[in-house]
Amino acid sequence: MTRPNRAVEDPSLKFEWPVLEEYEGRVPFGTQSVDWEERINMDRMRRYRMRRVKQQMERMKLGAILSVNEWNMRYMTSTWNAYWTTPASGLRYALFPATKDSPILYEQGEIGYHARQMAPWLDKVKVAITGAGWIGRVMGPAGHEQQLKKFCQQIADDLKEAGVEKETLAMDTWDPGLVAEFQRLGIKVSPDGAAAMLEARRIKNRDEIECLRTAATISDAMFGAVARAIRPGVKESELCGIAHKTAYDLGARIYSGVFVTSGPFAWPNPRDESDRIIRAGDVLYMDTYNTSYMGYKTCVYRTYSCGKASQEAKDDYRLALDWLYDAINIIRAGVTTREIAEKWPSGPEVWKDIHVISEDQTAGSNWAHGIGLTLYEPPIIWREVSLNPPDIALEENMTFAIETQHGRPGKHGVRIEEMVRVTKSGVEVMTKFPVEEILEVPLV
Template identity: 40%
Template sequence: MALGKYAVDYEQRVNYDRLRRERLDRAKEQLNKSGAGAIITWDEANIRYLTSYYVTTPMRPAEMQCVLLPRNGEPILFGGGTPSETERRMPWLQGRVQPGLPPFKVVAHNEDHIAVQVTVDIIGKLLAEYGLEKEPLAIDGTVCGVILERAFKKRGIEVIHGKPILDAARVIKTHDEIELMRITCQNSESAFAAIAEAIRPGIRECDLVGIGVKALYQEGADHTEDLVCCSGYNTNPYGWSFTDKPLRPGDLVYIDVDGNSYQGYKSCVYRTFCVGKATQEQKELYQECYEMIYGAISVIKEGATNHDVALKWPDSPQYWGFKDWAEVMPYAVGHGLGLTLHDPPGISRYMMAVGLPPTELKVGMVIALETYAGHKGGKHGVRLEEDVLVTKDGYEVLTRWPVKELMECWLPYN
């Protein structure tokens, strides 16, 4: 169940000290397994995982913030604003907030650039202080990885790929992470409630996106992606955007509350609505989509694989009127959820077709499953998505907005 969001004295809710401690413990466990002496990450989700520091959207492209985690030490945050102010607000980082590294992504084109050299000097000195200068350094989350690898190599420091280390830490959610994901799914229900109430002829797809985003921020979201909203002819073939198209009576409209973030944790939820009374054809198409998604959910359990889930979906791209799995990969797909919208594991028939090996599902994974029903050349398309937790008894569907039947909105006939 999703508890209240605010700190109270009468109920144990999210324990943020425990959340930070257990996330860091998992990261160190995977770092030790990797053989690296330290990892440095510019990835905003991994920065938050290691320190709870939130990298705001405008700062992400510049790669101005990063975290160094030594195997035998605590995380060091670079670029967290004014260090003294950050440490005042985040006392668990006391003494470990440093000014930002040079913005090498913006200015450097090779490993000999002064911005890269200064970065390597600073990190190299810290590695030496921890006695790790002879051990591999894992690098994650920067588009300048090749440049940095060359620069560190010239200093005698081996570089390895860091993403698998923190992916392995984050894929299994702790108790408090799961509670935060329940809350973010709960927030998506507020968005759908506002959207469903607003659906009527004349309102535009972009209007519904704005209504949904407003509802999410009113619920305390710290970020959200643009919602997907497609109606009428925009629902077939499948697309994921929104336009200024006005809704009309009889339109189907599917909406994805995607990237909705609470305390960093994401939900991704599709629902399909009808503007007014639905036809029998629309109801049957909806039922196809519902059976497709819940057939896949039914096999989720510890020890099953991502391939077991994908095998519950149509066995040929011809189902959607296409010849190649690559063309319909988004039509029936699954992806992990957590501090990013797309975490491991990935699930699709396309992944099986290209020969990717299976991934075993484990207790504590959270997976979004999304399916599409719509016939090539048809007038309508239906999209549904649920967020599912793998439990010791099988699974728990975290998303609660009604899904069993096509929801009809704007019913002046009643």
Template identity: 35%
Template structure:
């Protein structure tokens, strides 16, 4: 047991004044207590109500406030003046209001002790701690700590709405009023519900993601492809709250205008290191880690592990120094992303339809004298004209370069009789293709026909096994052994002898191969 030590409240406020700046504006006094007291600085302009599973005590330190509450179905107001105390019984719907302080007021004026986040959202009927944090200025409240209540997931949230009685759609790209195509708000709700489900069963309190695919999956936000590997934007989702997004400068302001599904105060500008270009000595990593820690505290999950997918080492170290326990969050995200909804399948099919058309263009252009890179240019131009948001890579490989597969293109001139192999990796509205085709320039030889026939036999046998309930090790056994395709072992053969899930990311679960599926089906 630690020694019992009293503290001077106003000195504590002065010492921790930095914690009362946006976006959260609060700080827990005793972080490891069963009974939490929190100082929160307003103002608060919200008019939504929340309920708490335990009693709350408000104490007004400076100024006055109005607590609006519902009793017997009617709205009522109670003024709390400076120095006054108010008990709010458990499960009472209430909404504290206080206007902004005069410009010469600098004291954080509300102390509120509450353990778990609130259970309502201004955007839906689901709970949102973001609303709970938007409390008035000049009050103190306290209540006994209970386990944080996770944000509810409604039954229809994670429902993929598959329609196996109908062919998979590949509609036009325009939205129309006479038929249903992709419903993007439904897509957002499904993806967020999937993450909430995975997070609830993971033992993690929150997910902090830097992987662009995970940020898009959680928040429905994206910026230019240049940002994909910069680690300069991130998103946080606690088990009890709504998504937070830190983005590159003006992008945060853009999201406030055009992404209303993100709470406005939770779309923030952020920048820490840009892959090491900014030294940790600048203190940006430490500031960001402290900001995240305050949000975890406010949303009631600070004592639970934080899952992270990809991260710059200084960010990881700063979080650990702030007392945050960090674990692998990528497994939780990939588990969430594995099952695709009807909207996701439609977007994948629309992307594949674009590549269908581009392969017709390649077929018509493929002739002696054309270079591999010219085919890449032709395909890239056509894909962007058709609406692709990212042409990630196009493998264009011909003649003797086809074996062993080099996974890149050159300026080689295509010759009569060449075999030419292509793989188009691009995305439409974020959803990717990994679409291969092989051509013969001129008439195919008998060895080429035999090799193609054998490859199709292996592929078709594996595809026929892919059904609900079949484990991946059984599918992998239909693949050829490494030695059957000219390699010494499965590691060397892996790049040409596996299949994979696809979605916002190129490689999603399941990954099926003779290298990994026998040990981890």
């Protein structure tokens, strides 16, 4: 008996695996570069960021953006330098003419020798004229005047070469000396560079989101390392050191960030650490803020106790957790900043015991902030500003850190924070370290 030939009817012969819009198989990826899967596509991210800047220049009718701010420079040029060249130092800067496909990088000193070889996506890397930003103010009046004139002439020449010398030059760092000299040269200047760059950075592409996921993963590891080290006798500063080492071991950098606060000093939140010695029964929390992967920042809190936490601490934590997730659970594209802020109680009503009489005293407490290359990006969600019009609608692929806190003076403070991404239909919580309750670390 012969089997019928049904090969032509077999659907597997023509089946092709579909490309999934959301594939979670290996997210977040490892941090190595490999040939066998696409991970963070740096070239796609660079092109996306430059395109976003050009779109803002077109929207705002700008001829060019002059950036002295290090994070705006990183966004538009995809270059980075040592921390001593920051913040907004004037030691390096960038100019993005609207007529060009990539910005001009003006690199500090002889570092440009390396930068030119390492950044083939930039058409030009030139010498930075040291004289703008704060560095110009420390070289003496005569030196400052000399270098300021050279700086502005260099920019004026490059604007002319790009054909935009008659159009508006938007600056992201407003320097009155530069403004006066540019005006003397006949260049129209505007302070709108910062607004243009923040608007460009507001919506992340898939690669920026993956950088944030990886940063959040490293943050989770930092919380785990600190949990394993908590015991009576360890100092807040020691725990910070452990967190720093974990971050660097995993390929992150920390830009003036991370703190641990414990015991009665943790309420109200001082947002700093000391050499205070942890005692049995202390409640403590850590913020991994400004831990960065490829420049993309974290801002995440978790709360622990050294031994068993008191019932009062657990009750306060439950309240803060409810405030947090009442807000997170409504996040989706189209929801407004007002709707989120309405999920939080009035600061003067719940924190009378620490003399809160206005929401201005709650800045940084129950709130949310955009996060990306900088710790704070648009928008800020906070009762003092978000309950007032105009409402701001959330958009897909906005990324936020969202945080709440509570406590009792002289006893304890608790704080919780998650990093999230806005999706079409809801929210992705990028941080995964457990948050359901205070993490009670055994004494022995």
